[in-house]
Amino acid sequence: MRKANVSIRVDADTVQRLVGLGGLDLPAERAKALLPLFSALMASWNRLAPVDPAWAGQPAPEAERKT
């Protein structure tokens, strides 16, 4: 299974820009406060890298659709 190993160092400016891209205007001091949480989240997102895109488009299980 494919796995992208990405190692990115983030700083407060990067966090501020990324949150801003999502639509929230984040002051610089808030971005700095988010760094530890953001690092933990990045590790979590990276762990999802083995998810196979070929899983897309397959039907939901019949048992679930019946409910």
Place this chain on the structure above:
Amino acid sequence: MTDPLFLSIAELGAAYRSGALSPVAVTRLALERIAACDEALNAFITVLGDRALAKAATAEAELRAGQDRGPLHGVPVAIKDLVEMAGVPTTFSSRAGSPREGRVDAPVIRNLEAAGAVILGKTNLLEYAYGAVHPDFGQTNNPWNPARTSGGSSGGSAAAVTAGMCAAALGTDTGGSIRIPASYCGCVGLKPTYGLVELDGVQPLSWSLDHVGPLARSCADASLFLGGLTGEPLTLAAPQMEGLRLGIMQHEGADRWLEPGVVARFDAAVKILERAGARIEVVSIPDISLASDAVLALIGPEASLVHQDLIASEPEKFGVITRMQIEAGFAVPGVAYVRAQLLQQELKRRFAALFDRVDAVISPAVPWVAPAEDPPLNDDSGPGEMLYSGLYNLVGLPALVLPMGLAGDGLPAGLQIVTPWGADALALSIGTVVETAIAPLRPDIAKLKR
């Protein structure tokens, strides 16, 4: 005489109908219990004493007149404080956007009151059900040891049920928020099949994962309360245990977290089920170790969108951790969100295949007993706490937690039973087999009274 506040819902109903007890008398007792014990527990945010007594008086008059609304008629219950009730404030255990005066009753409230349930008040929770205590509201303490947490986010509902402040309570569950408190407090909690209970009027956290369900002191009571929530009675069949195929779900890395007391209670619960006739096998599903990461990747952006106006207008009113989680959610990459959705769909297919082979899946509910405080979602222990629970929010399967005994430090631990979509009643029926073999757990209420 048995403490009336620890009677089952069926026993309470029988006592009402025989005249041995009345809804008004029991409601008064419950309000007295709340007044006496809630300083220690902090389970309630709003107590609706006058309203509850008026509703109880109505229920009593109706029963005397022969107008019987069913098993919940006159039964005292509580509601997690993120559900809209007309004329009642909702706090969400937050200062942001709070309190909000309810304009209409959520359908779950309408259903419960149509069934005659008496709502005593609204219970404490982690702020907006998002994994952290707001300091102005504080933690709900555990009835077994108030120096420990009741868990979250439906800790107030679990503590209230366990301490006999109410017969059953509404909780919500997005990553384990019904089942983790049920495990920590030693009560029954059911996260029903996704979509079984209507979410309208219930504050969302993550629409992909949110569920509403019951907390109660037995599987039978949880079944009756679930019927009250949906407006459709749920029939519990006698469990057919002979030949029932049960799979013990293997979780990679669980040994890192599992406490020996929890393992011992789980092994004992498996033996109970085996003696009752179940055939036990060990089962596994590839990639379930990614489920907690997928849950976080879905909750993050969805919760941030839910709160986008409040986080822009009054961010300082959120608690520190909740605020950071909402802010960070705006930066979740689209690729991570889509991968989480793909994993969700794939795991559903894998569980569907597994349920061709077994009738139910079991595991501990949480790897440990109640800690002093709830671990934050994103620190090292957060994923451990929802190791067994978040997976089933992702796939939407019904997941029941019930006590399997005291596991360490005099604190309970929970067994989780998971069944196919729509087979909520089967999970509850299997649960009755375990609970009848284990002595009921009752904390020492006298120690909680001021």
